[in-house]
Amino acid sequence: MFSNFLKELKNAPFAAQLGVFIIILYLIAAIFAPLIAPYAETEIIGDVWEEMSSKSWLGTDQIGRDLFTRLIYGARNTISIAFVTTILSFFIGICGGFMAAVIGGWIDQGMSRFVDIMMSIPILIFALMILSVLGTSTPVLIGVIAVLDSTRVYRLSRAVAMDVVVMDFVEAAKLRGENTWYLMSREVLPNTLAPLVAEFGLRFCFVFLFISSLSFLGLGIQPPTADWGSMVRENSGAITFGILTPLVPAAAIAILTIGVNLVVDWFLHKTAGIKDS
Amino acid sequence: MIDLTPKSERLLTMKGLCIQGRTGETWIDIVKGVDVHLNRGEVLGLIGESGAGKSTIGLAAMGFARPGCRIVGGELDFDGINLRTASPRQLQKLHGKRIAYVAQSAAASFNPAFRLINQFAESPVQHGVSSYDQAVEDGKQLFQTLNLPDPENFGFRYPHQVSGGQLQRAMTAMAMSCKPDLIIFDEPTTALDVTTQIEVLAAIKHIVKRFNTAAIYVTHDLAVVSQMADRIMVLRHGELVEENTTRDMIETPNEQYTRDLLSTRTYRKEPIPLIETESPILEIKNLNAYYGDFHVLKDINLRVRPATTMAVVGESGSGKSTLARCITGLLPPETGSIKFEGNALPDTYKARDKEQLRRIQMIYQMPDTALNTRQKIGEIIGRPLTFYLGMRGEERDKRVAELLELIELPVDFADRKPSELSGGQKQRICIARALAANPDLIICDEVTSALDELVSEEILKLLQRLQDELKVSYLFITHDLATVKAISDEIVVMLQGQIVEQGPRETVLTPPYHDYTDLLLSSVPEMDPDWLDNLLKKRASN
Numbered sequence: 001m002f003s004n005f006l007k008e009l010k011n012a013p014f015a016a017q018l019g020v021f022i023i024i025l026y027l028i029a030a031i032f033a034p035l036i037a038p039y040a041e042t043e044i045i046g047d048v049w050e051e052m053s054s055k056s057w058l059g060t061d062q063i064g065r066d067l068f069t070r071l072i073y074g075a076r077n078t079i080s081i082a083f084v085t086t087i088l089s090f091f092i093g094i095c096g097g098f099m100a101a102v103i104g105g106w107i108d109q110g111m112s113r114f115v116d117i118m119m120s121i122p123i124l125i126f127a128l129m130i131l132s133v134l135g136t137s138t139p140v141l142i143g144v145i146a147v148l149d150s151t152r153v154y155r156l157s158r159a160v161a162m163d164v165v166v167m168d169f170v171e172a173a174k175l176r177g178e179n180t181w182y183l184m185s186r187e188v189l190p191n192t193l194a195p196l197v198a199e200f201g202l203r204f205c206f207v208f209l210f211i212s213s214l215s216f217l218g219l220g221i222q223p224p225t226a227d228w229g230s231m232v233r234e235n236s237g238a239i240t241f242g243i244l245t246p247l248v249p250a251a252a253i254a255i256l257t258i259g260v261n262l263v264v265d266w267f268l269h270k271t272a273g274i275k276d277s
Numbered sequence: 278m279i280d281l282t283p284k285s286e287r288l289l290t291m292k293g294l295c296i297q298g299r300t301g302e303t304w305i306d307i308v309k310g311v312d313v314h315l316n317r318g319e320v321l322g323l324i325g326e327s328g329a330g331k332s333t334i335g336l337a338a339m340g341f342a343r344p345g346c347r348i349v350g351g352e353l354d355f356d357g358i359n360l361r362t363a364s365p366r367q368l369q370k371l372h373g374k375r376i377a378y379v380a381q382s383a384a385a386s387f388n389p390a391f392r393l394i395n396q397f398a399e400s401p402v403q404h405g406v407s408s409y410d411q412a413v414e415d416g417k418q419l420f421q422t423l424n425l426p427d428p429e430n431f432g433f434r435y436p437h438q439v440s441g442g443q444l445q446r447a448m449t450a451m452a453m454s455c456k457p458d459l460i461i462f463d464e465p466t467t468a469l470d471v472t473t474q475i476e477v478l479a480a481i482k483h484i485v486k487r488f489n490t491a492a493i494y495v496t497h498d499l500a501v502v503s504q505m506a507d508r509i510m511v512l513r514h515g516e517l518v519e520e521n522t523t524r525d526m527i528e529t530p531n532e533q534y535t536r537d538l539l540s541t542r543t544y545r546k547e548p549i550p551l552i553e554t555e556s557p558i559l560e561i562k563n564l565n566a567y568y569g570d571f572h573v574l575k576d577i578n579l580r581v582r583p584a585t586t587m588a589v590v591g592e593s594g595s596g597k598s599t600l601a602r603c604i605t606g607l608l609p610p611e612t613g614s615i616k617f618e619g620n621a622l623p624d625t626y627k628a629r630d631k632e633q634l635r636r637i638q639m640i641y642q643m644p645d646t647a648l649n650t651r652q653k654i655g656e657i658i659g660r661p662l663t664f665y666l667g668m669r670g671e672e673r674d675k676r677v678a679e680l681l682e683l684i685e686l687p688v689d690f691a692d693r694k695p696s697e698l699s700g701g702q703k704q705r706i707c708i709a710r711a712l713a714a715n716p717d718l719i720i721c722d723e724v725t726s727a728l729d730e731l732v733s734e735e736i737l738k739l740l741q742r743l744q745d746e747l748k749v750s751y752l753f754i755t756h757d758l759a760t761v762k763a764i765s766d767e768i769v770v771m772l773q774g775q776i777v778e779q780g781p782r783e784t785v786l787t788p789p790y791h792d793y794t795d796l797l798l799s800s801v802p803e804m805d806p807d808w809l810d811n812l813l814k815k816r817a818s819n
Binding site for chain 1: 634643647648660661
């Protein structure tokens, strides 16, 4: 399977290769953070907003911690939380969406209208509200964002499943007497996998940006844990002095988002069967 | 090649036509050096099974290759214009004005958002043939010529407001709007009922003759093409099998393949004695069903005997498929009872137990949508074995292999996916899936109508053999009378949700007929070039 992937990658367009390269680079940084980082996560090594130097490659932050170190630890926290959140959000969204499509009727109506109500409230404000009530521990953060984000996944998975449940093979399985779980997992899921995987890549980016914006607003990952969103916020004062420090974590966010999207585009292109003529 | 009508003027010449189609990364030949010529006012029939390349050749006559296809060789000359070197702009000027195309499904080809007359007028106005008002007047005349109802106002309807047969005629009118030299008909009646097909065939035949238009008529139905064409080309696997004038082709075919095509629809089941006292396997009494307020099934009564085939015949909209939905429990009936071996079945499939579900199985019209393309054949056939009979592992694999043998497919198909199979093979897999449950009754919903004739005849023979061996009953839903004649023991004729006639095959299909049965029977095209003309004369005189 891995060799297959390498072969595919070799024939992939340059943009996709670049995307894969970016993602791998970030993953290595996240996994081996303590080995790569020159200093400890919260260690103060110098003055506030020091220039880039051989001592600290990207300079220091607002209280004199090494920015490069913080960036690497930030990758670890931000990416892993975003990943877990996206998986949870997909689990909830797909289960709900498929159930609505397969069972239909009042269950579909009830769930869909509930999701409509959820979606009519701006997600950021909704999240801020809930987080300020429930507190900002990591499990709460993951749970709240996953539930809010799963409404979007619900809409997509219901829509793609609707196209599948009208097929005769689903009717045949229903008439065989199969239960809802079998219909969802064996008949519908394999036929909707392509758009859902593509959506996974996109939603991962959105979740990631969302966590960053929550952190920027002070309700995301709490200090002194390093994370890119809060790093942008904490260092934002530096902009007024013409110091580029806050732009570095912002760039880290931007580059990963672009990398994931390049890979998603490639995947969509492959599975949608769009061929250059 | 013999030029059979040398006196009239040559309109289209295609020499050594080679067309390739793309599968994945490779190009394969789908038309392998076919010569086609056509004179003004002549109608050429292209006939063959799916994959014979007949539609592709039809499109090539417009200088067009479908996406994923390319014309790689041969001369393409239309009235002195080389279609292969013509620019897209030149082709655009030809299309619609001098060469027109009538597609298989008119319902899918019209834009539902515009009135018919505006779609009709688009081509003549675009090509500068006439003004809009003139085009509308022409349209009314053409609608009249094509026997469409209320020709003055017909064009001001939207596509969904007219029937399928009318829409197909409206499309023929549209093709005629610029009085083209050549029209390509691509299976224009395949999606229609026999009674509607007659109207469309008569209309096409009349209008082509009247305007002396040349036509290429593409179809898989030899009986239909023999009504329409002056000359027939039989194609197979992208090559020409035989070419001759229609009459000679029907009377003295030279090739075995043509003879095979001619002799389809001759299969007949041996009549079996129907014992009246025997208890029926399925008994329906006073069944009424509704879609909302619409009364779809009106007072249906029928009995299916064990190990026999009951055919339910009717046109689209007659309620025959709805009847299947009631029996399987997808549509709960309003009143009436469905009894299986004397025991009443619950109204919905959800309320039925595993054993009741197992004993009634279903085979669908479209094998493409009836099989989950993400599952292997072994999984598709094996699932009912596990689900109903609790088979697992080796026992299950063995039974899957047995079932594959039973439906005359290689055992190693178990590892394949549906997409690797042909239409006929897929339908066999659907049969195997139904058989895996060891059912007592199989409902066959138009199981052969999506297949080529030779293939569907094989399927019918297979179903019959399985009935003889396994003593299973069939409820055979179809609009095709040839199928009914071939396989039924008893026949139920349905019209607008009611049973108009029922009885043993010999009784229903022997004169004197019921009026509606007579209409259906007489509408089935025969392999006789004069059949349509005679029929129309006869109906006009009545």
